[in-house]
Amino acid sequence: MGDKTRASYGLMLSEEPRRQKLWWHRLFMTLIALLLAGAVYFCVPPRAIEYPDLYEVSIAELQNGLDKGRFTSVDLVKAYLARINEVNLEGPLLRAIIETNPLALEQAANLDAERKKTGKRSILHGIPLILKDNIATLASEGMNTTAGSYALYKSIVPDDATVAAKLRRAGAILLGKANLSEWSAARGILASGWSGRGGQATNPYYPNGDPCASSSGSAIASAIGLAAGALGTETDGSIICPSSYNNIVGIKPTVGLTSRAGVIPINSHQDTVGPMTRSVADGAAILNIIAGRDGKDNYTLTAPKQIPDYMRYLDAKAIKGKRFGVPRIVFRNDTLLGNHPSVGVAFEEALKTIQSLGGVIVDPTDLPSAEEMIDNNNERLVGQVDLKTRINAYLAGLNYIPTGTDTLSKIIVYNDKHKELEEPEGYESQLAFLLAEATLGYNESYHQAVYNNHDIGRTRGIDYVLKTYSLDALVLPSNGNA
Structure with missing residues (x-):
């Protein structure tokens, strides 16, 4: 080894201790910096969350809080999920919700980030809503669409229902699926609010009380703040009745104003989708989003090409000078209709309120066909034929049904074979299914019944x-x- 090489090697040896000192010094300073950063982190209090009153808060108030940074959509999702856990399968056991969206928190975080970057899409941006479990949502999201029945558990729908897709595009968070009267009360003589998957939903205002009709879970969810609002469906009273029983606002749109595509069907002439909320304003906000034409539902071709902004008409002054008719003959008999006498008292007070706002009450304005409405069999016949044909068509359009129940007849057999799931004691009836299965399709009797329904309800009715x-x-x- 030459002198130059030895000198170089000696230099390397002499530099090594210095390098080690520098390395330890840098490590020490890095640790000090990390400790200081941690001290600062733990000294800074976490962001204060000003949670709203979930019982009473409106969609507009939620949107205002989100805009001002009082809370985030992630905060809202966490709060609503906690609320569901408090009352759904614990505490009062309301059984309003069948399942929640496993991706809700992730979706909320994305919508929070989008709000900061580009602003909100609509008044529903980042707002959690509940859908009745007959309204399809993509299986890849992790929620089922079953009408409350194990026969459709884990089935795969081809797409979101149109109303669900519209809510997503508006930035709403589809938080979960509401319990319902199984198959939208079209299976048999069963208690309102019961389904095989969801169990027996009950009224939140009266322990074990009747929640009324098939959209009962949606009504309960809105009534006690399990979400900012919900969607229900109605064939015959299933939005209006549970809204009444659970003290909320239900908007039952005219058939064709909202699309039924992707909604498990009952009766093509009467099925409709509508908001169920704690206020008229919230209902109008949701209706603004879901109303309108859809190529997948030809009934919507009767809807206006341009849907009006329903929120613009939230003005009590608009009642002045308008004429309101009272068709007393159709609700005069409380025993027949199931009304409690107190309802009549409240109704008379409501008429006085309308008058105090300048509305004109025309009383009575009886429908010539009222008596025929009570005693006619046309609606039942049309409903039975439609139930079989429309459910079979829906099942044929699913991508996959693990149970193999791809016709109404197979669903009937499935229920009988799985009594522990679908026919527990007190919930055995399949009468409506059996009557529907026995129908012969779109024959002359069916078409005559459709005509009679229109004549009684529309031409000589409303x-x-x-x-x-x-x-x-x-x-x-x-x-x-x-």
Whole structure:
């Protein structure tokens, strides 16, 4: 080894201790910095969350809180999930919710980030909502669409229902699926609010009380703040009745104003989807988003090409000068309709309120066809034929059904074979399914019944009194049996 090489090697040896000192010094300073950062972190209090009153808060108030940073959509999702856990399967055992969205927190975080970056999409941006369990949502999200039945558990829908897709595009968070009367009360003579998957839902205001009709879970969820609002469906009273029983606002749209595509069907002539909320304003906010034409549902071709902004019409002054008819003959008999006498008292007070706002009460404005409505069999016949044909068509459109129940007849057999799931004691009835299965399709009797329904309900019913008495609206109690 030459002198130069030895000198170089000696230099390397002499530098090594210095390098080690520098390395330890840097490590020490890094640790000090980390400790100081940690001390600062733990000294800074966490962000104060000003949670709203979930019982009473409106969608507009939630949106205002989100805009001002009082809370985030993630905070809201956590709060609503905690609320569901308090009352659904614990405490009062309301059984309003069948399942929640496992991706809700992730979706909320994405919507929070989007709000900061580009602003909100609509008044529903980042707002958690509940859907009735007959409204399809993509299986990949982790929620089922079953109408409360194990026969459709883990089935795969081809797409979101149109109303669900519209809510997503508006930035709403689909927080979970609401319990319901199984198959939207179209299976048999069963208690309102019971389904095989969800159990027996009960009224939140009266222990073990009747929640009424098939959209009962949606009504309960809105009533006690399990979400900011919900979607229900109605074929015959299933939005209006549970809204009444659970003290909320239900908007039952005219058939065709909202799409039924992707909704498990019952009756193509009567099925409709509508908001169930704690206020008219919240209902209008949701209706703004879900209303409108849809190529997948030809009934929506009757909807306006341009849907009006329903929130613009939230003005009590608009009642002044409008004419309101009272068709007393259709609700006069409390025993027949199932109304409690107190409903009549409240109804009379409501009429006085309308008058105090300048509305004109025209009383009575009876429908010529009222007696026929009570005793006719047309609706039942149409409903039975539609139930079989429409459910079979829906099942045929699913991508996958693990149970193999791809027809109504197979669902009937499945229920009988799985009594522990679908026919526990007190919930055995499949009468409506059996009657529907026995129908012969779209024959002359069916078409005559459809015509009679239109004649009784529309031509000599609602349309007749609106025109004859120059009315703007009809008003009547909503508490009758569904």
